[in-house]
Every structure is written in structure tokens, then in C-alpha cells.
Amino acid sequence: MRALRFAAALLLVAAVLAVYHWAIAVNTVTAALTLLLAILLISTLWGLAEATVASIAAVLGFNYFFLEPIGTLTIQDPQNIVAFLAFLITAVTASQLSGYARRRTAEAEGRRLEMERLYALVQSMMLRGSARNTASEFVQDVMQVFGCSAAAFYYLPGGDVFRSGPLSGAAGDADLRAAAEAPEGSVDRQRGIAIAPVRLGVRSLGSMALMVAPPAALPSEQTLRAIGNLAAIAIERARAFDEASRSESARQGEALKTALLDSLAHDIKTPLTSIKAAVTSLLGGAPANQRELLTIIDEEADRLNRLAAEVVAMARIEAGKLHLEKRPVAAAEIVSNALNALPADARPVTVNVAAELPLVDADPEFAAQVVKQLVENALKYSPGGSPVVVSAERRDARIVIGVADRGPGIEENERARIFDKFFRGRRHRFDTKGTGMGLAIAKGIVEAHGGRIWVESEPGEGSVFYFALPAIGGREN
């Protein structure tokens, strides 16, 4: 190819000389200018070497055919020597200049190509979603986009090396490891290997090697740096993506748990609804001897229902899924709602709510549930006829609601554990009523409000259960 271009260049010079020597008679200046034009053309088309060879041929031919004495390579007139030198310098300079311009154009073209490839790389990178195999996928993208014959990627945090292409062994693991710590990448044009660190800020993520045949097609150092940066971004992006999908799946897990709890509640309560409706219907017209048995079915259906509700409530509390709808509410309202929810035949309870109490910030339903639980316990564990007192008072920034009974009291070693799930006092271990979750649920509700629940007790005298909820500025009406 190159030889052909040299031949064509020489042929062009010869053609000019032949035309002017034999076909058209012209003066020396015209011949010289035409030759210069031809050399400019050659240097623009093919480059410096061809133009230089053509210049020498043109100078020799010009001297031989147009300078006195014609037919020799000697120069007689000193003026002609000057003209000849000017011609020579012009030819060489022109070909140098056009060669330089050609090189710049080629460089610019190469850079444009590399930009296009980097852009293509960014685009293919953006299509990659998950972090799975990001490094190896990136290696393949780089190979494809930059037309490399082989590529390798060393992932420092994992210590893995990802390789692609049959010749990727040319960049050894040791080279890759060394490059990961190196400040700059390197381009080895002889071996056709470019290797660069992959860094995010100052943190090294590894290194990347590209192998290209022919070596001239290796990307520039700037491009290499850009590829390294892209690799870092790709990995970081994949990591962030992974993290996001992990937290999303954790969130979905929680949502699933709540949905399961709801469906559990529904699935237990649906058959209970049939049982309860059927048995209460039978109870209406049952003869006395059957009433006792039907009443047992009815009561046990109620108990199963409470049990299901408590299991679901406990699970919700433990999953941190208690959904509070707080609003400013009066302690008196909480207490009266709780007492209204007690069975109609329950023992009367004394209410002692201080006047002018600030409102509390609470979910009224859940707060009433706590009071109800404490009052139920007080009624259950104190002798019939003994007083149960519900009180509410202000202590600093909190409203403290207390439920006092004259029961047997709670021994000191049991007081701390009484709010634990399934804990039963020694005295009531064989008492089958209740689930052992009531106080644990009460504690969960109070703590979800940012409050505190505790018990003060004197064995033989009675117990007082207290819980404190945050008060807000307003005054109770």
C-alpha cells in the first residue's frame, strides 16, 4: 500500500516534468510552481514521507530538465541556485505543514471516536440494573465498545479478577494488583496493554486492563482514565442499587408480616363468627339442661376470640407495627371509654380524675385498652367487694393514670417480670383464664406512646399499676 503511494507520488512528479518538457513549452517559474502544487497535493493526500520523496524527485527533475545547462544536474547561474534552494525549502516546509495538519486531524478523529465509545459505554452501563455480575458485564461492555481483543478487571474489595477474551492473561494478576495501588494508569504500546486504576474519590476499587491488537488502537491515557472512572461509577451505582433493593425487600417483608397477621385474625374470626352466631341463636330457646353447655361454648368462643386478638396485638407490637392515631385526648375520656367497655355486670370502679388536667397526646382507643386491661386485672385478682380505684393526675410534663386494688399484692421478685410475655405470678400459675399477654400488650402500647408503665405493690395490702403518657399544653374541659 505504502509502496504504491510512493510510486504514485513519483509518477505524478514525472508526469508534470514530461508534460512541460515535451508537450507544452513553459518557462522555469511555471514549471516550478506546478511542481510545488503537485507536492502540496501529495503531502495532503498521503503524508510527509511521500511528499519528501516527491520533493527530491521534483528538485532533481527540475534541475535536469529546466535549469541551465539543461540535461545535467549541475547549476551554472548562481541566481538559479537561489531559486532552486527556495523551491526545495518550500516543498519540504509545505509537506511538513500539511503532514502536521493531517496528524492533528487524525488525532481529533481518534478522540471523537473515543468520546463516542465512552458515551456508548455509559449508555450500556445505564441499562445494567442489578449489581450481580456488574464487574464482568462491564468488562464485556468495554471490550465490545472499544473493540479490544481482551480485557480484565480486578475487584479489590472482593479480591476477584474478571477476565474476558482469550488473550486476557497478558495482563497478570500481579500487574492488576499493582495497578490498583498505582497513582496513574499506563499504556504499553509495545505489548498492546493499557492498565488503569479504578478509583472512587481516593478509595481504590481495583484496576482494569485492556488488550488491543494492533497496539496502535489502544485508547489514549485520558480515555483510559475515563474508563476507570466509569467502572468505579458502575460498581458504586450497582452497590447503591443493591442496597436500595435490599431495604425495599425488607420493607416488603414487614408489609407481608402485617398482611399475614391481618389475614390470620380474619381466618380465626370467621369460623368463630359462625360458632358464636349459631350458639347464641340456640341459647335463646334452649331448655335449662342444655343452657349450661351452650353457655360454655359461647364463653369459650369469646375466649378464643380474645386470644386471637391478643396474639395479633402482641405480634404487631413486636413487629413495631402498632399503628397509633394520636390526638389530644382527655384522661377522663380515656378512663370512661375503658370502663364503658367492661362487661355490664362488672364490679363498680371508683374514678378519681384530678380536675383541670392537661390533655394527653395519645391514641384514645389504645390508651383505653391499657386502662381496661389494668382494671380487668385489678377486678380479677382482688376479692369481690374490695374497692378498685382509677385515678389520673399530673406529674411534671406527664399525665399518670393509676389503677389501685386491695388484692394480695405482688412480691418484689415478681414485680420486674410481671410485664413479660407469658409471665404469671406464682400464686396464679394454675389460673387458666387469660393468656399471659395482657400486661405485655399494655406495656407495648404505653411504650409505643413514648410512655412508661410500672407497678407499686405491698404484699398483703394491694397493688397500684401506673402508666404515664406525655401531656400537651391544652386544658381539659
Next chain:
Amino acid sequence: MSAGKILVVDDDPQIRRVMKATLVGHSYEVTEARTGEEALESLPGDMPNLVLLDMNMPGMGGLETCRAIRAGSDIPVVILSVRNSEKDKVAALDAGADDYVTKPFGIEELLARIRAAMRRSPSSPEGGPRTYASGDLEIDFETRHVRAQGRDVRLTPKEFDLLRYLVMHAGKPVPHRELLQAVWGPDYGDEPEYLRVFVNQVRKKIEANPSKPKYIVTEPWVGYRFVANS
């Protein structure tokens, strides 16, 4: 003689079975639907006097079914649900239900709720006026017809009874419990959320600006009061 026709809508076959057996035993006629869609289909043909509607059903669900029923009918709807939070009750009443019963329930309680939902105050109370007019509000107690701000207003039976009771006691605060028992029946009294929802609905229909009501005003901690406007 039939005490009325009840449409039971529940996806659980056992619940439909026990409902049918029990309600028929109490002289009601019973028809059944397994889904909300089925209920809406059978409603125009069956013409029941009341719908017992399960809240949690596959398909369009109880709330949506209730809204669809309300869009075309004033028939009493009682929602049955395993959920017992105030939020769920309010959502059901907002959807147009007349009452809300938590599963599982004793049959006596359900029967009482059914009677309350079907019950309407007699069309013209003894000695009471047959019509009432105040400002841009006109009520015909006999035909249960209401006009407000120049428009005909459609109230459900419970909404109408609530408005009538307040109008009958215009100028006096009516306590929550009294109002509940007057409209729903003697078994009621601890359901202030019912009043909140129903009063809101009536206000939306008769007040020019429901957030600044001029007819039905709230008496904090007591109840509601009807104010005559001239």
C-alpha cells in the same frame, strides 16, 4: 308474616348458612350473595329491606359495595367486620353504612342492630308539624322530602331521622346519647363516632359551608344543636 327481607353478603359459606338458619328462625326472609358484585346484581330484583354486608370480601370488597349500593338506593346497610378499630367503623359509616357490627357477635346483638337499622321514626309524630321551613331549608316530614339552598336533597333514612330529631328540638342542645337512642334505638349510646359521621353527612347535604355550619352546630362535650335561620 315476614319481618322483612334481608340480603346476606359474605364470602364465607358457613356464615351465610348460620345467618340464614337464624334469621329465618326469626321470621326474616333471606337471600344470599357471595360477593359484592353478586349483591349489586341481585339487589334490583330481590328488593330486600336490609343488606348485611361483610367488609372483607374478595373482589370489590364491602366498602366499595356499600358505596355502590348507596349511589342508587337508601336501603339500610349493616356492615359486618372482624376489625374493631374506630377508623374502620368510621370508614364503613362514611361509605354509607347505617351500622357496623364486629365479628364475632351474639345473635341477639345482631338482631337488635337489624331492627334498629330497619326502624324509622313514624312519618308524622303525634301532634308534630307536618312541615318545617327555616332560611333556605325546607322539610316535609310526611314525604321525608328535604330541600336546601334551592336544591332537592336526598337523605338516607337515618340521616333524615337525625335531622328531624334535631329540628324537633331546635335551639336546645341534644346530648350524644339521647340523639343516638332517638335515631338508632335504646341499645345505643356509646357510639359518638356514628354521630360524627352522620352529622357530617347531613351538613354536607344541607349546609352552604359544611365546615362552618349554621344549622347543625356542635355543642362541645355535650352534643348537637339545631339553629333556626331566618
